[in-house]
Amino acid sequence: MAQKRRSKGPGPSQGELLAAEEDLAPTQSASQAPRSLERLSPAQVDQKVSELVQYLLVKDQKKIPIKRADILKNVIKDYRGIYSEIIKRAGRTLQQVFGLQLVEIDPRNHVYILVSNLPRLAVENLKQDDCTAKLGLLTVILSFLFMKGNAAKESAVWEMLRRLRVDPGVRHEVFGDVKKLVTEEFVRQKYLEYNRVPHTDPPEFEFLWGARAVKETSKMQVLRFIAKIQNKDPRAWSTQYTEAAAEEAAVGGLFEDVSTPGGASQGARRRT
Amino acid sequence: MATQMTDGHRRFLQVLMSHGIMEGSVARTLHRDCCEIHKVYYAHDKLDDFINVVNIHLQPFFMQIRKGMSEDDGRTYYALVNLAETEITKMASDYTENELELFRKTMDVIIISESGFASSTDILNLADQLKTKKMKKKEAEQVLQNLVQDKWLSERDGEYTLHTRCIMEMEQYILSNYQDLVRKCNICHSLAIQSQVCETCGIGMHLPCAGKYFKAQMEPHCPHCNEFWPHEIPEINRPDSELPSSAPRERRRTPSSGTRRH
Ligand SMILES: [Zn+2]
Numbered sequence: 252m253a254q255k256r257r258s259k260g261p262g263p264s265q266g267e268l269l270a271a272e273e274d275l276a277p278t279q280s281a282s283q284a285p286r287s288l289e290r291l292s293p294a295q296v297d298q299k300v301s302e303l304v305q306y307l308l309v310k311d312q313k314k315i316p317i318k319r320a321d322i323l324k325n326v327i328k329d330y331r332g333i334y335s336e337i338i339k340r341a342g343r344t345l346q347q348v349f350g351l352q353l354v355e356i357d358p359r360n361h362v363y364i365l366v367s368n369l370p371r372l373a374v375e376n377l378k379q380d381d382c383t384a385k386l387g388l389l390t391v392i393l394s395f396l397f398m399k400g401n402a403a404k405e406s407a408v409w410e411m412l413r414r415l416r417v418d419p420g421v422r423h424e425v426f427g428d429v430k431k432l433v434t435e436e437f438v439r440q441k442y443l444e445y446n447r448v449p450h451t452d453p454p455e456f457e458f459l460w461g462a463r464a465v466k467e468t469s470k471m472q473v474l475r476f477i478a479k480i481q482n483k484d485p486r487a488w489s490t491q492y493t494e495a496a497a498e499e500a501a502v503g504g505l506f507e508d509v510s511t512p513g514g515a516s517q518g519a520r521r522r523t
Numbered sequence: 524m525a526t527q528m529t530d531g532h533r534r535f536l537q538v539l540m541s542h543g544i545m546e547g548s549v550a551r552t553l554h555r556d557c558c559e560i561h562k563v564y565y566a567h568d569k570l571d572d573f574i575n576v577v578n579i580h581l582q583p584f585f586m587q588i589r590k591g592m593s594e595d596d597g598r599t600y601y602a603l604v605n606l607a608e609t610e611i612t613k614m615a616s617d618y619t620e621n622e623l624e625l626f627r628k629t630m631d632v633i634i635i636s637e638s639g640f641a642s643s644t645d646i647l648n649l650a651d652q653l654k655t656k657k658m659k660k661k662e663a664e665q666v667l668q669n670l671v672q673d674k675w676l677s678e679r680d681g682e683y684t685l686h687t688r689c690i691m692e693m694e695q696y697i698l699s700n701y702q703d704l705v706r707k708c709n710i711c712h713s714l715a716i717q718s719q720v721c722e723t724c725g726i727g728m729h730l731p732c733a734g735k736y737f738k739a740q741m742e743p744h745c746p747h748c749n750e751f752w753p754h755e756i757p758e759i760n761r762p763d764s765e766l767p768s769s770a771p772r773e774r775r776r777t778p779s780s781g782t783r784r785h
């Protein structure tokens with residue numbers, strides 16, 4: 252990027268003082284675009300990046316995927332011209348300060364989630380609140396799906412939960428409406444996918460791992476979890492072990508990490 | 524002193540972010556575990572330094588980890604607070620305009636009341652008088668539930684007060700917007716929402732602060748005007764240990780660590 256700097260009209264701005272450390276210095280070409288990079292001081296850009304980081308963190312609290320359209324409408328506004336620069340820098344900051352990765356889970360519709368870079372560990376279960384209990388339930392369901400070949404009919408999942416004394420038809424003390432939690436909340440949060448099985452009448456539904464589950468955990472992690480509970484070696488399930496090991500070897504290929512150079516839009520590999 | 528963020532700091536921040544607020548001993552355990560997992564320097568009495576490093580990096584986002592006292596039990600808490608007053612902050616983006624008005628009116632009632640509580644009946648009556656858009660009783664009940672869940676309010680037997688997390692985040696806002704109405708604790712000098720108030724001179728004290736102050740007195744008297752203190756003296760909880768919660772319970776006290784500073 253050009254390092255040329257042009258002295259602007261009324262005195263040195265704070266932005267110019269900061270410009271030295273950023274490769275965002277204004278170039279000589281006077282652009283007509285209302286908010287192109289050239290017309291903005293680095294301080295203004297920093298401010299937008301900081302706003303975007305705050306916005307993403309707030310939205311992520313409820314684990315709801317964030318649409319690009321909403322980011323543009325609520326944060327970027329008339330900074331559209333430098334959207335990709337802002338999101339790239341927000342992604343970098345999220346990593347450096349918060350240990351979070353900004354991931355585009357749907358490159359076609361531009362939907363993002365934040366996932367932790369730090370492996371999830373027992374330490375986070377310090378406070379046995381409703382939230383961690385829900386994650387426990389989710390882990391059980393993800394394990395079940397993996398062991399059943401990565402998908403299972405809805406009825407099979409309910410049957411499995413009933414055996415664990417979590418009846419989807421009965422209001423649960425911690426989970427409340429179990430059916431709603433599993434088919435709506437976990438699905439909205441992208442932990443699970445819930446699809447109609449084609450050509451079924453009456454319609455039948457099945458569950459699969461959602462994009463957030465794929466990113467936040469791995470088949471190997473889940474297999475180790477099961478092995479630990481059953482006090483066996485993960486290799487005891489040879490089919491699943493082979494699959495999990497293959498995934499481990501290919502890790503990182505499924506998603507674009509927005510914060511890495513050349514990530515973001517164009518180069519996005521499509522998820523199949 | 525090192526000001527570099529490590530994965531230990533990041534993990535601490537992530538966990539605190541997902542909980543919003545954490546009791547002191549829980550935070551100390553988390554501090555120890557985060558340092559152990561990521562093999563970074565750990566000293567049990569250096570939690571505040573550890574947090575300062577995080578705070579330096581949070582500055583550009585108008586966020587901060589604050590230490591404060593719960594008005595309910597007098598214990599130390601750590602909370603991640605948002606200092607920005609923009610439309611992006613959590614509250615503004617999660618609540619509609621009339622929901623925010625209901626919250627502000629509830630806050631008025633809580634702050635004006637002597638005890639620091641507003642009854643659900645009072646709040647539901649407010650819902651009917653909102654300027655932005657009136658709210659049905661059922662809707663208002665749901666909003667109250669959300670406010671409790673998001674740690675803006677806390678509820679006890681149908682009475683609502685400001686959540687410790689909310690007080691920690693909004694202390695400055697409350698002090699400047701309710702200047703003449705709001706009380707500062709006569710003992711610890713921070714904002715007091717739930718308090719006991721002297722019937723003669725009007726000074727107030729946090730319940731835990733009053734509990735500690737009057738503990739040794741046979742006949743409680745107001746520290747300001749010396750009149751008889753007419754309230755029931757609150758019981759005080761055992762003070763929280765300075766060590767992580769699961770560590771062996773040996774107490775170490777330096778001469779100056781006896782009192783809490785805020
Ligand atoms: Zn006090």
Ligand SMILES: [Zn+2]
Binds near residue numbers: 721747749
């Ligand atoms: Zn008095």
